[in-house]
Amino acid sequence: MVVKQGRQWRSMCKGLVLGTLLTSCMILLYCLSAPQVHFNLPEVPVPYSCAHRPAQAHVTPFTNGSQHAAGQTGLCTPKVDVMFMKTHKTASSTLLNILFRFGEKHRLKFAFPDSRNDFFYPSPFQRSLVKDYRPGMCFNIICNHMRFNAPELAKVLPTDTSYITILRDPAELFESSFHYFGRLVPMTWKIPGKDKMGEFLRDPRHYFDPYGFNSFYLKNLLFFDFGQDNTLELGDPRVEEGIRAIAGCFQLVMLVEHFEESLILLMDALCWEMDDLLFFKLNARKGSTVSKLTPELRAKALEWNAVDWRLYQHFNATFWRKVEAYGHQRMADDVAELRSRNAEMAAVCIEGGHAVDADSIQETVMQPWQPIGEKSIMGYNLKKNVDKTHLKLCRKMLTPELQYLTELGVNLWITKLWGHVRDMINW
Secondary structure, eight states: OHHHHHHHHHHHHHHHHHHHHHHHHHHHHHHHTSOOOOOOOOOOOOOSOOOSSOOOOEEEEOOTTSSSOTTOEEEEOOOOOEEEEOOTTSSHHHHHHHHHHHHHHTTOOBOOBSSSSBSSTTSBOOGGGBTTOOTTOOOSEEOSBOBOOHHHHTTTSOTTOEEEEEEOOHHHHHHHHHHHHGGGOGGGGGOOSSOHHHHHHHSHHHHOOTTSTTGGGGSOHHHHHTTSOTTOOTTOHHHHHHHHHHHHHOSEEEEGGGHHHHHHHHHHHHTOOGGGGOOOOOSOBOGGGSOOOOHHHHHHHHHHTHHHHHHHHHHHHHHHHHHHHHOHHHHHHHHHHHHHHHHHHHHHHBGGGSOBOGGGOOOGGGOOOOOTTOOOBOBOOBOTTOOHHHHHHHHHHHOOHHHHHHHTTOOOHHHHHHHHHHHHHHO
16 A cells, blocks of 8 residues: 555656646747847848849740740749748648759758747747848748748848748648647647547637637638738628738649649749659648548538638639639649659659658658657658669658758757657657
């Protein structure tokens, strides 16, 4: 009896020590990650273009986006000044890998955050958060997570910058966000039962606190990412005003559900080549962790995220107008070519030809970031004996986001500190 009580006391003491340590780390991390405030930054105009040298022009078919008739061919120069608004849970890590490789290929300058992998999200973007920023500097590409702030971005990026982003069906996005971020939202801790998402959707207003910590992850996350008020009701005129503002900023809004078609439109808009679009799907969840939404839950998720659904419907319509202008047969042919090229690269680069569970990834540098409490994000093993012609490209295509950022010179010490805390919780 005495021995049993002694074990219980030791267990309690260990729990208290671990809890105190984790709480202290979280407080320290929160304090260190508060955005720095810079006053009186001088207003120095950014050049019209930050292309440091003329990119090589190549022949490409023109669409309605040019001054030529659809189907004609001619010379165009790849656009190298790009703002990619990286929205959450929208295959954006895969697009980031494409942009990283394009930037390295053309020796472009990235506007990166400092000390972490985002621009102090969820705070609105501020130019002072850019690593080594000085007024008047030239940056070609900015693509890390941020809360969109158009006036401040205009002070960092050249006038000829192409603004692009990507959206996802809001019901599927809500499911993914609830799974990935749910444990970081304290309001979910009081939801009873194992099916917390289902219980939440049955009566979201009972659980949701608009002022709760990290509450934005669970309502109209897309609208929030674009710097808008995610708690607005659908009939509020500010919803349509916000959508018009977003439409006025972005030249291309892609869709996760039509990812290959989106990349073809990206190639067309930026005058890129098919080689620039090759990709492997990064940060994908294993199927057993994905909650299949019943028609009832899907309807409830869309009702709860009605503003995101309105946003998605608007840009779904513009997306298909762009596909129509591009030409359906031409689009089908280009998508088939992209899929074929990707399959060829998978056969060359990936051991087994497919993604594997986190525990089966052999190299630490290939381990993707995992959510708190589980290892649900899959990754890849680089095929052994890849020929020298493909080895560099294969490794870069398979490299997870954080490791690629480190290779590009970004100091991620706050992100890594949080990673150690997460690993202790997962343990």
